[in-house]
Amino acid sequence: MHGTGPPLVTPFDADADLDEDALRDLVGWVEARGVDFLVPCGSNSEAELMTAEERARAIEIVAAEASVPVLAGTGSPGKRETLVATEAAADAGADAAFVVTPFYYGHDQSTLAAYYREVADAAAIPVYLYSVPVFTDVTLEPETVGRLAEHPNVAGMKDSSGDIAAFQRIRERTADADFDLMVGAGGVLGQALAAGGTGGVLALANVAPEATTAVYEASEAGDDEHARELTAACVELNHAVTADYGIPGLKYAMRQRGAPAGHARSPHRPVDEDARAALDDLLDELADLRIDR
Template sequence: MTPTSSDTTASPDVSGVVPPTVTAFDGNGDVDPDATAAHAQFVVDGGANAVFPLGTNGEFALLTAGERRRVVEAVTDAVDVPVIAGVGAPSTRETVANAEHAASVGVDGVVVVTPYYYPLDEEGAVAHYRSVAAAVDVPVYVYHIPSKTGNELSLETLGRIAALDGVAGLKDSSKDVPWLAQAIDANPDMDFLVGSDSLLFAGLELGCTGLVSAVANVFPELVVDLYDAYAAGDEDEAQRLQSTVFDVRSAMKRGPYMAGVKTALSLRETDFDVGGLRAPLRTMDDAQRAALETDLRELGVL
């Protein structure tokens, strides 16, 4: 990838498959850095091109500041691919502190979710990203997920943020295809990562360079094959694999919110255990787990 026009520091190569890796918990519910790192290495061994710890799948909003730092350190130490670490928080002060720590331990970029809970206007959004970008020497990626944060960026606001020194790209989980298409068209110097498994193929067609895929947390090979097929010009095969991703995604969405990824990982019988989810999130019950296993076996991915 090339540097943005407003930044003299080249962006890390976060094209391809970039799983939003999970945070593992031990039997006491504490963060397990070793298992967290092992999961990151698992997706890299499956072909992932980069990793994104402390995204939504990483349960970042349920972790203490110290736990977040341990996750970033563990993953950065474990893998030899680019690491773009989630550092977002409701306040600019806390976001900057998280970003400074992440940069100090060697991440290749930071991902900054729009501040959440309080409504955010255009001036506040631009000032927030300006403060983070000014505080670190690594590229900053905007994380746009208005369904969870309550704050949607207008195309005009994104344009102002894109012009800031140090802002390299955007990870979009809005599922708003017209918005994403216009954002890519209006900001050709930014790197765009599509953040929904329902739009992997569509995101590539629009011009996204990376796929942030929850399915890739469990079945990295599947999503890597999709990306590679598309990159090789075999769109029919990429579309076929997108259909499989649809089916896997639907199977993993049964039961409580986000329980599918960690349950499916346990069904893969890896040599690490990522544990359950942190309360108030909860895991699948026995019936849901059995149904998920049946579905995944019928799909041929287990």
């Protein structure tokens, strides 16, 4: 996968049920604003708050509706559930599987590597590694990634550490492989692309897909300075819809922009008045942002 894509939020209705029509509409909304691929059932999709059946249905809907590649989140703490979900995603038409590091129990790097090799051996579609230590307290070390990149069915990785030095070390260890390296932190997108990244899977791409696309296009055109400038202009909004206000804030901001984001599922709670005001101010700044030179 190259370019930028959102870990697509999952619209829930007022009763917290999957809103299938809104999900279809959301696919069209982000595609019309330039995303290069879609990632249903990622962290910002509230996948961990969904049943296995709901996750499979969401992937099925997105794969049927999308006109861009679909990188489907299929990872769980155990291999059996991951393989069942990956098979279902492949049957639904997903282009690749997005597999989070096993979490809950502690595993060393050799165990993580063995797990990914077993998943990749069995999967009918390419496998992308997903390291998101802020949620899992598990980090795939650059040396481990380098070894896994040699597997013919391990196609790439999303690194959500936000650590550019570690990102560069991963790139160095995968440089000779056919391996897509994507960043998961919108606040460092320009820097990661300059360091050899092939794109980003970004919460920010749900609410500001035009901006994340513009960063990637500037980088591809060799204008790293403009890519960094655009990244810097979006840092505060990115922080607000991730660290500050999380998924409820992200969905609020999306709704303010006209996206059919739906509601967040419990235990999430709607953002309060102060948060809404802060997000509105940041959205006003986004509206004033000039993405072209």
